[in-house]
Amino acid sequence: MRIASVAGRAVVVRDDGFVDVALASEGTLPSETTALVAQLDRLAAWYRPDMDLTETIGATELARDGRLGPVVASPSQVFAIGLNYRTHALEMGLMTPPKPMVFTKFPSCLTHATASFPLPSDEVDWEAELVVVIGSGGRDLTVEQAPGAIAGYCVGQDISNRALQLLGSPAQFSLGKSHRNFAPVGPWITTADEVPDPNDLRIQCRVNDTVYQDASTSDMIFTVFQIVSYLSSVCALRPGDLIFTGSPAGVGQGHRPPIFLRSGDVLTTTIERLGGLRNVAE
Ligand code: ZN
Numbered sequence: 197m198r199i200a201s202v203a204g205r206a207v208v209v210r211d212d213g214f215v216d217v218a219l220a221s222e223g224t225l226p227s228e229t230t231a232l233v234a235q236l237d238r239l240a241a242w243y244r245p246d247m248d249l250t251e252t253i254g255a256t257e258l259a260r261d262g263r264l265g266p267v268v269a270s271p272s273q274v275f276a277i278g279l280n281y282r283t284h285a286l287e288m289g290l291m292t293p294p295k296p297m298v299f300t301k302f303p304s305c306l307t308h309a310t311a312s313f314p315l316p317s318d319e320v321d322w323e324a325e326l327v328v329v330i331g332s333g334g335r336d337l338t339v340e341q342a343p344g345a346i347a348g349y350c351v352g353q354d355i356s357n358r359a360l361q362l363l364g365s366p367a368q369f370s371l372g373k374s375h376r377n378f379a380p381v382g383p384w385i386t387t388a389d390e391v392p393d394p395n396d397l398r399i400q401c402r403v404n405d406t407v408y409q410d411a412s413t414s415d416m417i418f419t420v421f422q423i424v425s426y427l428s429s430v431c432a433l434r435p436g437d438l439i440f441t442g443s444p445a446g447v448g449q450g451h452r453p454p455i456f457l458r459s460g461d462v463l464t465t466t467i468e469r470l471g472g473l474r475n476v477a478e
Pocket of ligand 1: 440
């Protein structure tokens with residue numbers, strides 16, 4: 197099932213239209229995705245594919261017309277994992293970390309699949325990432341328990357102002373990755389039952405017509421389930437929390453000389469099974 201947010205309301209997205217979950221269920225299911233992702237069992241038990249559509253505007257049009265909001269508007273936490281692909285750590289000239297390297301993208305930078313974003317310096321870079329959406333969540337989850345805590349997956353861009361991210365020693369990543377609209381997530385949440393293996397998905401990123409990143413999530417150093425387990429050993433994971441799981445090789449910073457985004461550049465990010473983002477640099 198594909199779950200999205202239209203005008204702040206949780207919907208089930210189909211090719212032929214969408215169903216407003218709270219409206220169609222007469223309020224028995226939540227109106228926001230943050231709460232709904234913790235109740236996917238109830239949603240699945242209630243939903244029927246022949247249900248009346250709230251609107252006959254389907255998945256492609258919703259994404260193209262920018263009617264979808266960020267998949268979760270106000271998660272309590274947004275985690276991001278740095279250097280989780282060996283080839284990316286190498287191109288950044290950094291060591292692969294012994295444990296997941298964790299920072300945050302502050303939630304105010306979340307935006308939808310087709311949002312444009314500013315260039316606060318001339319060193320703004322791209323990072324295509326698989327994003328985990330936490331469902332029931334919890335604490336101290338084992339790797340085996342992790343799948344049960346996950347609602348689904350979406351595509352994310354960890355847009356990065358390298359000038360601010362790498363300023364100072366030791367560098368503090370979070371602010372340089374949290375400018376306005378620096379975290380497009382979407383276009384919708386694909387529920388976990390439709391993703392047989394989150395660590396076997398092709399992930400790509402294009403700037404204009406040039407493919408810069410083309411890899412598989414099977415190349416991650418720490419798998420999705422290992423990351424969820426690790427984070428839950430420190431923090432309680434709550435419904436709607438997001439985890440950016442790291443970016444493969446091919447970011448602008450990794451080139452000699454580096455390549456950064458210019459005004460008007462079109463950033464296209466896609467993941468097999470999950471859809472795509474299209475974001476323009478302002
Ligand atoms: Zn990243």
